[in-house]
Amino acid sequence: LTVLGLESSCDDTAAAVVRQCTGARAEILSSVVHGQTELHSAYGGVVPEIAARAHAEKLDICVKQALTQAEVGLRDLDAIAVTAGPGLIGGVMSGVMCAKGLSAATGLPLIGVNHLAGHALTPRLTDGIAFPYLMLLVSGGHCQYLIAHGPEHFTRLGGTIDDAPGEAFDKTARLLGLPQPGGPSVEAEACTGDPKRFRFPRPLLDRPECDLSFSGLKTALMRMRDQIVAEKGGLTRQDRADLCAGFQQAIVDTLAEKTRRAIALYLEASPSETVIAVAGGVAANTAIRAALETVSAEMGARFTAPPMALCTDNAAMIAYAGIERFRTGVRDGLDLMARPRWPLDQTSPSMLGGGK
Numbered sequence: 001l002t003v004l005g006l007e008s009s010c011d012d013t014a015a016a017v018v019r020q021c022t023g024a025r026a027e028i029l030s031s032v033v034h035g036q037t038e039l040h041s042a043y044g045g046v047v048p049e050i051a052a053r054a055h056a057e058k059l060d061i062c063v064k065q066a067l068t069q070a071e072v073g074l075r076d077l078d079a080i081a082v083t084a085g086p087g088l089i090g091g092v093m094s095g096v097m098c099a100k101g102l103s104a105a106t107g108l109p110l111i112g113v114n115h116l117a118g119h120a121l122t123p124r125l126t127d128g129i130a131f132p133y134l135m136l137l138v139s140g141g142h143c144q145y146l147i148a149h150g151p152e153h154f155t156r157l158g159g160t161i162d163d164a165p166g167e168a169f170d171k172t173a174r175l176l177g178l179p180q181p182g183g184p185s186v187e188a189e190a191c192t193g194d195p196k197r198f199r200f201p202r203p204l205l206d207r208p209e210c211d212l213s214f215s216g217l218k219t220a221l222m223r224m225r226d227q228i229v230a231e232k233g234g235l236t237r238q239d240r241a242d243l244c245a246g247f248q249q250a251i252v253d254t255l256a257e258k259t260r261r262a263i264a265l266y267l268e269a270s271p272s273e274t275v276i277a278v279a280g281g282v283a284a285n286t287a288i289r290a291a292l293e294t295v296s297a298e299m300g301a302r303f304t305a306p307p308m309a310l311c312t313d314n315a316a317m318i319a320y321a322g323i324e325r326f327r328t329g330v331r332d333g334l335d336l337m338a339r340p341r342w343p344l345d346q347t348s349p350s351m352l353g354g355g356k
């Protein structure tokens with residue numbers, strides 16, 4: 001099976017070709033990503049209207065590049081997979097319209113993919129992990145522990161009750177005048193900082209379940225920053241690095257402890273070999289990966305994390321999720337709808353529309 005995937009749900013326009021022969025590992029033949037960071041940099045965050053226009057302009061270029069790099073033509077494909085949600089609706093619609101056009105022109109089947117399923121199935125694409133496995137999906141808009149039972153079947157063990165960690169990294173960068181996306185810039189600053197100088201809260205750690213909360217971090221950061229400014233008139237490089245290090249350490253500690261609980265919960269339900277996988281943009285953070293790896297080893301679970309380029313948004317994960325859906329017999333029609341919200345534990349195929 002050779003599938004073209006399209007992704008345009010946030011601020012990356014992407015196209016990729018992934019091939020899987022029966023029983024074999026999937027192979028990424030090409031993966032093209034056009035980021036939009038410069039377009040949004042003046043605004044301190046992603047502007048939906050600007051994102052949608054840029055996707056509409058770049059999608060066909062990405063598709064051409066993905067086909068050329070993969071050395072395949074449209075006639076070599078078996079299906080077109082596209083992110084149908086969740087995400088910024090203008091961007092998702094651009095991708096869905098482009099995919100519908102390709103499908104209508106070629107007669108190739110169209111497959112709507114849940115963007116979060118793309119992230120959550122990445123460990124199968126990269127490491128051939130078998131179902132079921134435990135998953136920490138940690139990204140710009142999400143943070144949840146899931147059990148992946150099948151390509152269409154996920155159950156949720158817990159998750160954030162407010163902000164996602166990626167969002168917290170982005171807000172921290174904004175508050176400290178660092179460039180977006182915040183994750184990489186805060187991580188770089190944290191490398192030279194002292195994580196013990198500022199003590200950030202670790203909410204919900206006293207609670208036994210694996211729910212998390214991150215919104216208190218930005219309030220704490222703002223208070224600390226304002227106090228330094230009031231005392232010294234401004235932030236030094238070292239102040240900034242120490243704030244980043246303290247902030248990142250709070251996220252690392254919280255994710256490590258909650259992951260320990262999620263593994264324990266999962267072990268109760270399925271005591272066989274336990275695999276815990278992490279995916280999503282925040283999984284690109286080296287300190288977080290290292291902490292999760294340590295906890296997994298302590299709990300006797302196997303840990304896997306995708307290569308950095310497949311943590312953040314890309315279309316290879318969408319093409320692969322498309323292959324998995326295709327194999328379950330799913331085909332979407334030209335009435336496929338773009339969904340702004342689409343919880344992963346409601347992945348059932350074509351009853352698109354509205355969402356919750």
Ligand code: ATP
Pocket residue numbers: 010011086087115119138139140141142165166167169170181182183184187280281282283284285286311312313
């Ligand atoms: P979602 O997948 O929830 O819809 P999204 O697609 O916008 O959201 P991703 O592309 O998966 O999110 O991840 C982007 C997020 O990952 C951003 O918030 C970014 O700051 C964060 N991120 C990227 N690299 C790192 C890093 N090294 N450390 C921490 N966070 C990071």
Ligand code: FE
Pocket residue numbers: 115119139140280281312313
């Ligand atoms: Fe994403």
